[in-house]
Amino acid sequence: MAIRVADHHLPTPETPTLAARSGVGAVLAELLRFSRRNTLAAIGGLVGVMIICVALAAPLLAPRDPLKADFRRMNKPPDAQNLLGTDQVGRDTLSRVIYGARTSLFVAFSAVILGTTVGSLWGVACGYLRGRFDLVSQRVMEILQSFPDLILAMAISMAIGTGLPAVIFAIAITRIPFGGRVIRSVALSVREMPYVEAGRASGASALRVMTFHVLPQCLAPYLVLATTHLGVAIVIEAALGFLGVGVPPPTPTWGNMLADSITALVPPWWLAFFPGLAITVTVLAFNLLGDGIRDTLDPRLSPAFLRMMAGGRRR
Amino acid sequence: MRKYLTRRAVYAVVTLLGVSLSIFVILRILPGDPLVAILGVEGHARMTPADRVRIMADLGLSDPLPVQYARWLGDIGAGRLGKSFFRGDTVAALIAHRGPISAEIAVLALVVSWLVGLPVGILSAFKPNSLPDGVARAMSVLFIAIPGFWLGMLIVLALLFWVGYKAPILIVHVWEDPWQNLQIVIGPAIVLGLAQGAYIARMSRSCLLEVIGEDFVRTARAKGLREGLVVMRHALPNALLPVITISGVLLGFVLGGSVAVEQAFGVPGLGRALVTAVIERDIIVVQNLVLLYAVIFVVVNVLVDLSYAWLDPRIRYS
Numbered sequence: 135m136a137i138r139v140a141d142h143h144l145p146t147p148e149t150p151t152l153a154a155r156s157g158v159g160a161v162l163a164e165l166l167r168f169s170r171r172n173t174l175a176a177i178g179g180l181v182g183v184m185i186i187c188v189a190l191a192a193p194l195l196a197p198r199d200p201l202k203a204d205f206r207r208m209n210k211p212p213d214a215q216n217l218l219g220t221d222q223v224g225r226d227t228l229s230r231v232i233y234g235a236r237t238s239l240f241v242a243f244s245a246v247i248l249g250t251t252v253g254s255l256w257g258v259a260c261g262y263l264r265g266r267f268d269l270v271s272q273r274v275m276e277i278l279q280s281f282p283d284l285i286l287a288m289a290i291s292m293a294i295g296t297g298l299p300a301v302i303f304a305i306a307i308t309r310i311p312f313g314g315r316v317i318r319s320v321a322l323s324v325r326e327m328p329y330v331e332a333g334r335a336s337g338a339s340a341l342r343v344m345t346f347h348v349l350p351q352c353l354a355p356y357l358v359l360a361t362t363h364l365g366v367a368i369v370i371e372a373a374l375g376f377l378g379v380g381v382p383p384p385t386p387t388w389g390n391m392l393a394d395s396i397t398a399l400v401p402p403w404w405l406a407f408f409p410g411l412a413i414t415v416t417v418l419a420f421n422l423l424g425d426g427i428r429d430t431l432d433p434r435l436s437p438a439f440l441r442m443m444a445g446g447r448r449r
Numbered sequence: 450m451r452k453y454l455t456r457r458a459v460y461a462v463v464t465l466l467g468v469s470l471s472i473f474v475i476l477r478i479l480p481g482d483p484l485v486a487i488l489g490v491e492g493h494a495r496m497t498p499a500d501r502v503r504i505m506a507d508l509g510l511s512d513p514l515p516v517q518y519a520r521w522l523g524d525i526g527a528g529r530l531g532k533s534f535f536r537g538d539t540v541a542a543l544i545a546h547r548g549p550i551s552a553e554i555a556v557l558a559l560v561v562s563w564l565v566g567l568p569v570g571i572l573s574a575f576k577p578n579s580l581p582d583g584v585a586r587a588m589s590v591l592f593i594a595i596p597g598f599w600l601g602m603l604i605v606l607a608l609l610f611w612v613g614y615k616a617p618i619l620i621v622h623v624w625e626d627p628w629q630n631l632q633i634v635i636g637p638a639i640v641l642g643l644a645q646g647a648y649i650a651r652m653s654r655s656c657l658l659e660v661i662g663e664d665f666v667r668t669a670r671a672k673g674l675r676e677g678l679v680v681m682r683h684a685l686p687n688a689l690l691p692v693i694t695i696s697g698v699l700l701g702f703v704l705g706g707s708v709a710v711e712q713a714f715g716v717p718g719l720g721r722a723l724v725t726a727v728i729e730r731d732i733i734v735v736q737n738l739v740l741l742y743a744v745i746f747v748v749v750n751v752l753v754d755l756s757y758a759w760l761d762p763r764i765r766y767s
Contacts, residue, residue: 173616276460277467280743282705285723288741292727293475369596372545373709376598396602396713406606418594 137430168430175426181419189235200386212404214382219404221394228419229402231388231412238386238416241302242367249306250360253313260314261321262344268318275311283308287370288379298381305370309363316359324351354431360426365417367419388413453758461751468743469525473518476736521736531733533726540737543722549622551635551707551718554641558703559696563643567692573650574657575680586654589647598704601640601713620717631638636720637710644706645699652695656688663687690761697753704742 155351169176196232197217204224212219218227260268278286290304324330325348333343375389383390388409395405496504505511512520524531530540570590572583608614616636621629642734660666661684670676708720719738726734 232638273463273467276464277471280464280468280747282701282740282742282746284708285739288708288723288727289475289735290471292730292735365594372596374599376709377712377727379724379727392602401602401606401609403606403610406602407611410596410602411598414595417596418591421590421594429742
């Protein structure tokens with residue numbers, strides 16, 4: 135233990151070599167350093183990468199066709215033939231959980247990237263331009279935040295029809311105000327920095343200053359936001375599927391599988407347990423990773439983060 | 450203070466108007482004919498064009514959108530919330546019948562979250578980085594990650610399998626039979642409360658640790674107070690403010706989460722009604738229920754803001 139504490143105070147040997155290395159080597163060194171400081175986050179990241187790999191390689195990994203019904207083997211508990219059992223029409227639960235990772239991750243990643251990006255760009259514009267535009271935008275974001283996430287997502291996906299794009303769009307919209315609020319506060323402080331002023335003074339247009347001077351400063355908080363919201367997006371997607379307003383069946387999603395399990399008269403435990411476990415493990419992995427990235431990239435954000443969620447309007 | 454109050458109230462009203470407008474815009478850009486949604490494709494095809502026009506006019510769906518919007522707001526002002534396309538229930542009756550159950554769940558969940566979260570947070574902050582602190586933090590990370598509706602399903606299943614117990618499925622209000630009523634609401638309340646409790650534990654721990662580093666805490670220790678008194682009497686009241694604020698935000702999670710958790714427990718609350726209405730595309734019910742949820746959320750957050758101003762004498766809103 136004492137050795138590790140002392141380690142921290144030594145000039146880290148990686149730092150000088152880091153600048154010299156380039157490409158893959160530098161990235162690896164950086165990753166190694168990150169995982170040494172944030173073991174939990176590294177584990178989360180590793181599990182996350184594994185789940186992403188499972189989703190990508192679903193056709194290779196799934197033992198059976200996730201959509202193929204087998205009426206001779208309905209509602210079978212886990213056995214040698216179907217490792218995680220089968221559902222009411224004899225589809226293999228393991229294969230459906232594996233394919234479910236695809237839908238879940240695709241929806242969550244697309245929604246978070248879309249929502250956070252739109253929110254962040256909007257936030258940069260608000261923080262930099264200020265004035266009436268900012269005032270009106272803040273009201274709009276406040277309105278968006280007045281809805282509980284799941285309820286807003288339900289209403290939007292109902293309005294534009296249930297389907298993969300509709301679900302992505304609905305979840306993305308609920309993510310916009312978070313990006314907007316956090317990035318706006320970053321942009322507000324960055325715009326006062328001398329180099330931004332210098333840019334302005336040398337006659338650069340507002341758009342140019344925002345793109346080349348303010349935006350790069352927002353990259354770290356953007357990454358933090360995106361990873362911390364992945365877990366939320368996965369849960370919303372699953373909840374929509376569970377409530378029957380998400381990605382429509384027969385597409386295997388974890389939420390749909392949970393919904394299937396409660397319609398049964400005697401709910402089969404394997405059908406209720408494994409998809410939920412998949413959700414929990416995935417969300418846990420991304421949350422741990424997000425916390426670690428936040429602590430590393432932007433320590434200023436961590437205590438203030440929840441409070442900022444609570445209200446940028448205060449003080 | 451009065452000035453602040455009025456400004457906050459005006460903002461809240463503006464926000465709520467915006468909320469109602471966005472609900473209206475979202476639900477009126479529904480692709481497709483509302484009549485097809487209501488009657489199904491076959492039913493729609495069987496009707497004569499004249500019938501269609503008449504029904505649209507009856508439902509008030511053929512007026513220009515601004516007129517429809519103004520009439521909706523007027524109706525709400527007059528206390529008329531319209532009725533379901535399919536069931537003939539008025540929305541007001543629906544809310545009166547099912548609302549109390551959901552409200553009970555939300556309030557109980559908040560109580561559970563404080564009862565669980567605060568002691569755990571205080572224990573953690575007493576001895577940071579100790580074993581109990583580590584366990585508490587691991588638990589809070591876990592409970593934040595577990596989806597409430599899944600936990601609910603597992604509880605229902607476990608009770609069914611091992612005890613053979615099933616909660617009542619019909620609505621029993623607390624004033625009719627408190628014991629039956631408790632059996633309905635306690636499950637969802639605990640599940641929702643645990644997840645929020647995890648956030649509260651996390652928040653109160655970090656806030657307490659922040660406050661414990663301040664000068665007045667050192668003074669309290671220097672004058673020889675016991676550590677317990679230092680924390681409970683001096684540090685805690687100052688650390689509670691952000692925890693109260695987060696409770697307002699958490700209510701949003703409770704309101705949203707309760708929709709799925711009610712479904713998992715089979716509780717016939719307002720959330721179930723909303724889900725049914727969304728699946729049936731019962732526009733009038735959906736728009737009024739979504740508005741109701743948003744109004745509750747906004748009003749509670751205004752109250753939280755006010756309590757903040759009231760509890761912290763340093764904050765003088767001007």
